[in-house]
Amino acid sequence: MATVWRLTCRLGFVVALVAVLTAVVHVAGRGAPASTAAPPPAVPSAKPHWCPDIDGHATECGVVARPLVDGMPELGHVDVGYALVRHSGHNPRAAGTLMANPGGPGVATIDYGTDVVATTESLLEDYDVLLIDARGTGESDPLDCGIAESEFGVGTREYQRSAVARCATELGPRAAGYTTAVTADDFDAVRAHLGIDKVIAYGSSYGTYLMTVYAQRHPEHVQSVVLAGAYPLRFDPMQRPNAEAVDLTLRRICLRSGACDGEVAVVDLRSVATRLRTTPITVGSVLVTEGEFGNLVFEGATSDVGSDPAEMTPLGRLPAALHAAAAGDDTVLRSVLRDIISADQDSDGDDNDDLYVTVACNDYLTLWSQDADAATRDAQYRGALAGQGRLGSFGAQGFADAQHDGGDVCIRWPGLPHHQRPDEVVASLPPVPALVLSGDLDAVTPDVNGRLAAQQFPRGTFVEVPNLGHTPDNEPGGCVADIVEQFLRTGATGSALACLDHIAPIKVAPVR
Numbered sequence: 001m002a003t004v005w006r007l008t009c010r011l012g013f014v015v016a017l018v019a020v021l022t023a024v025v026h027v028a029g030r031g032a033p034a035s036t037a038a039p040p041p042a043v044p045s046a047k048p049h050w051c052p053d054i055d056g057h058a059t060e061c062g063v064v065a066r067p068l069v070d071g072m073p074e075l076g077h078v079d080v081g082y083a084l085v086r087h088s089g090h091n092p093r094a095a096g097t098l099m100a101n102p103g104g105p106g107v108a109t110i111d112y113g114t115d116v117v118a119t120t121e122s123l124l125e126d127y128d129v130l131l132i133d134a135r136g137t138g139e140s141d142p143l144d145c146g147i148a149e150s151e152f153g154v155g156t157r158e159y160q161r162s163a164v165a166r167c168a169t170e171l172g173p174r175a176a177g178y179t180t181a182v183t184a185d186d187f188d189a190v191r192a193h194l195g196i197d198k199v200i201a202y203g204s205s206y207g208t209y210l211m212t213v214y215a216q217r218h219p220e221h222v223q224s225v226v227l228a229g230a231y232p233l234r235f236d237p238m239q240r241p242n243a244e245a246v247d248l249t250l251r252r253i254c255l256r257s258g259a260c261d262g263e264v265a266v267v268d269l270r271s272v273a274t275r276l277r278t279t280p281i282t283v284g285s286v287l288v289t290e291g292e293f294g295n296l297v298f299e300g301a302t303s304d305v306g307s308d309p310a311e312m313t314p315l316g317r318l319p320a321a322l323h324a325a326a327a328g329d330d331t332v333l334r335s336v337l338r339d340i341i342s343a344d345q346d347s348d349g350d351d352n353d354d355l356y357v358t359v360a361c362n363d364y365l366t367l368w369s370q371d372a373d374a375a376t377r378d379a380q381y382r383g384a385l386a387g388q389g390r391l392g393s394f395g396a397q398g399f400a401d402a403q404h405d406g407g408d409v410c411i412r413w414p415g416l417p418h419h420q421r422p423d424e425v426v427a428s429l430p431p432v433p434a435l436v437l438s439g440d441l442d443a444v445t446p447d448v449n450g451r452l453a454a455q456q457f458p459r460g461t462f463v464e465v466p467n468l469g470h471t472p473d474n475e476p477g478g479c480v481a482d483i484v485e486q487f488l489r490t491g492a493t494g495s496a497l498a499c500l501d502h503i504a505p506i507k508v509a510p511v512r
Helices: 007-013 111-114 122-124 149-154 158-179 180-193 206-217 240-257 262-278 288-303 313-327 331-346 353-363 374-386 394-401 447-456 479-490 495-503
Strands: 059-067 077-085 096-101 127-132 199-204 224-230 281-283 286-288 436-438 461-465
Touching: 059 180, 077 180, 077 206, 077 394, 096 122, 096 206, 096 224, 111 127, 122 127, 122 479, 127 180, 127 394, 149 158, 149 331, 149 353, 158 288, 158 353, 180 206, 180 353, 206 224, 224 447, 240 262, 240 281, 240 288, 240 313, 240 447, 262 288, 262 313, 262 394, 286 331, 288 313, 288 331, 288 394, 313 331, 353 374, 374 394, 436 447, 436 479, 447 461, 461 495
Parallel strands: 096 127, 096 199, 199 224, 224 436, 436 461
Antiparallel strands: 059 077, 077 127, 281 286
């Protein structure tokens, strides 16, 4: 699956309640590594200092102690922190509990408060929201295996591979404690601890993968599912849909704005990618190869798009920048890439790349056998790329290098003994209402993958949200929140979809 662009993970989801509630979240000092002492009691004696105060809502917070690795008590335990935000209405019973995750992997949830879900004031009168920091994040013993976020984000491919290998060495057998399945089981332990029978599994970006795994492992406790910016458990390890989505996104913004010719923009993209394959440029201290360029474009440029339709985003500036660069002038392109890089680096510290790498390397399908030795892995990887041709406008090697959780970034990560990846599990997902929303300008989790995600569920409903990137619950006008509310209350989208026709196209700089 495409990497979750850190900028969106950190700044996304703001549409949810910013105009409705003011959440005052007390950010705690980060937790210690997993303890080797015996697990303490699950119920805290007092409200912890990191528990969020949210106007109009009572909150209950605590931790649930969980083994780091089942059957290996010598590796210690993890304290999983949670905050339960109660509904504000007068009915003593909630209509349901939204159990949310904003993605990553590596993004803490509690800090977001109720902004983690696209919802409305009326929905929060009736529904509780359960915020759980996934193990390795926030108040759940943050993971540290030595990965420096900014360096990993813009470092060379060799730096990234080496950083991943060092992380694996640092973790040793503890690496087995950081998988999507274990995290899903943590969430269910919190649910059971709170006495909640069923939850509404709500995920954005990687959270869609996590919540699908939750539904796979705990189907009897799922009331319904909402996924925004989704991808299926079994996705193309080449990430061809993501590469092709970049071309499609350029065509769409040009057509809707009238500011450029989409076909010319795609030709320009291919020209620039081809040049950078052999002749990289520098942007500040960053060496922009075809791989780095691909990452900045498919992840950076299509994230957080549409959250402010009046803003001139990097994506809106991209066609003009590509056209000038294809003609030999990189000035505007450097400016666009610099803005993407600096926005991400300015937000460093709000997620955990150590966990991001660990979960991706443990769980995602690779282009080599996990049982193979290093030389065989390299040969298998090179062989897989050799037959691919182009991926969208990029060379196969270039776009593989664009993936910070794919390509060969995990090639030196040792396989977990007896580990079953989520895509290898043969289990039916529950026949509950499942809504999957995809932004049609999103190349991180493109609409092709969103449709596949919806098809996993017997009662899946797919909704494509126009003029939104990654993720569509960033939509600022309330349209997506209204769709989510109607779906949760009725199990169908109904007339709520009419608002999609009124979502404004993004601004695009004219190509001259």
